[in-house]
Amino acid sequence: MVSVWEFLKGDRNDSFDTGGQFKVTLTKSHPQHAITGSAATTGYLYINLHWSTRTAEAPGAGGALRRFFDPRILRPLAPATAGSAPVSVDLDLACMYELADGTRGVVQPLGRLFGDLNRPPYVKLSGDDVSGAPSGETMHINLEKKDQFKRLLIFVYIYDDTPAFDRTHAVVTIVPQSGPRIEIKLDERAPAARSCAVVLIENDGEGKLTIRREVRYVHGFQSDLDRLYGFGMQWERGYKSAAAPAEPGS
Template sequence: MTTLAMGANAPLSSLTFELDVLLPQGSQIDVTALQLYADGKVRGDGDMCFFNQTTIGGGAVSLTTRADRQSFAFDLGKVGRDVEKIAVNATLEGGAFSSVRDVKIVTSDGIEMPVDTTGRSEAALILCEIYRRNDQWKIRNVSQGFNGGLQALAEHFGVEVAAPASPAPAPKRSSVPSTPKPSVNLSKVSLTKKESTISLKKDDGKFGRIRVNLNWNQKPKPGGFFGMGKRSIDLDLGAFVEFQTGEKGVVQALGNSFGDLNNLPFTQLMGDDRSGTSADGEWLEINGDAWSQFRRVLIFAFIYEGVANWQETDGVIRMMVPGQPEIEVRMNELSTNRKDGMCAVALLENNNNQIRVSREVRFFNGHEQVDNAYGWGLAWRAGRK
């Protein structure tokens, strides 16, 4: 492992590699990667890889988000010849980076870059840059503070940030139509105890493919005889669904009830990550074009194996609805009962064919307790995957 101090650089041994930004548990940090040209700016929205645009350049840069890290996959062979460097940045939601410890960057080809946040008053950092010198790609530990948050950082590098929608002024007769500049939507909503709901609206009530992601801290925990063994956490993602007709059901890995996206229950679990080693966790999809048939959907996470401490899972649910801001709910509270292996995370309700999303983060001993609390009225028996 090669360690790069602030300002140091090293050649990259491969055009394809991964870069992990390791984050402290529970931190509210977003990372971005920006393709920059000779003027040090981007040329359009397609040069910014972040939570609302996770792949750019036809796969040149891709982002995956996990509970304890955010990772970029690079294929530098796909980067345009006029791109001079790629800047990797981090922005903090509220506060300054002096409050954050143990941020570190590690690449798959053996380069490690510690990020010193001591005394940092800024809410944004330029972590590192990947650049080209004489046809050789290199990486440099920058660790430079930047005043302002994600929007200020993006605008500094030339990104046009989408403004909130507002009525357009009436055009003047003499005006010449202008070509709008490309822009990115930096909107992301974190549902908390204080701000616990959001309403999503579409005129036709059709929301397209709604994607729900569960991710968590997959580090193995000591276990077994005298703590000699290690056990990974296995979290499962699932959903209780109820329709306007009164039909009800559960979509989950237990009992192989993976669902169906094009027919009832219009909800499908896209696999089951037993080990927690999948880079992007578990995914569940909802057919939002059939939303008028739904009454409500309760998204839950279930500890199938591993720790019973929800804070140790560092779990997070992310919901992506086309044309809407990404919604995030963190399972970062402490359950009062060590036997509570289930968390009701978010409730989606049909409100006049619009979607009302509510943060729940309520802990239960199992499926039947959740059913009783939310009144689904299903019959339960023990099951295994």
């Protein structure tokens, strides 16, 4: 068995999945998994986003060239180049949180809201990968503070001026301290989507964390996901250097 660190670094030669018994893949027919015992209350929960880009398809292929629009700023995205050249995709891993005391917020690259493990929200993003490197993007959740959590929405959004989700092979993997790792594939065709609610983590207050697959694509950004899940935050447009909470803007 490989270490969590080796797995998160992207060593796929041994996929932490000996005999298939150390991995749970959440699907539409099997959307939920519970983390219980010491795995739900000690150490860290690791969440990793890894993706690779599909090659651009030639005109006339099943994924013919399209133009996609942000409905709010009405600016077309650049069409992919014909042929087999890879397309550039910048996916961002993020988390909306609601704590037990009612505090709500977001951890994301936009606004450099990378979070903190030792102070609220007890969630920290390792950094911002813009290329789909083997290590991807990793988020850590401090389970020593599990009682402070009510719910965590893990989501992925596409940063400004990049192709849509159907141009990528993206996987979100959740790795507890013990027990199986949990895998959620973002493999549904959603050519116009700019954001995806991937998984909802809820604390039942009785020592169990429920991990529920969502994989709900929206055409908009963080504010649209917020409305969908009722976090009730105020959002402003911004770039990765802007103050936040922010979402991709014009």
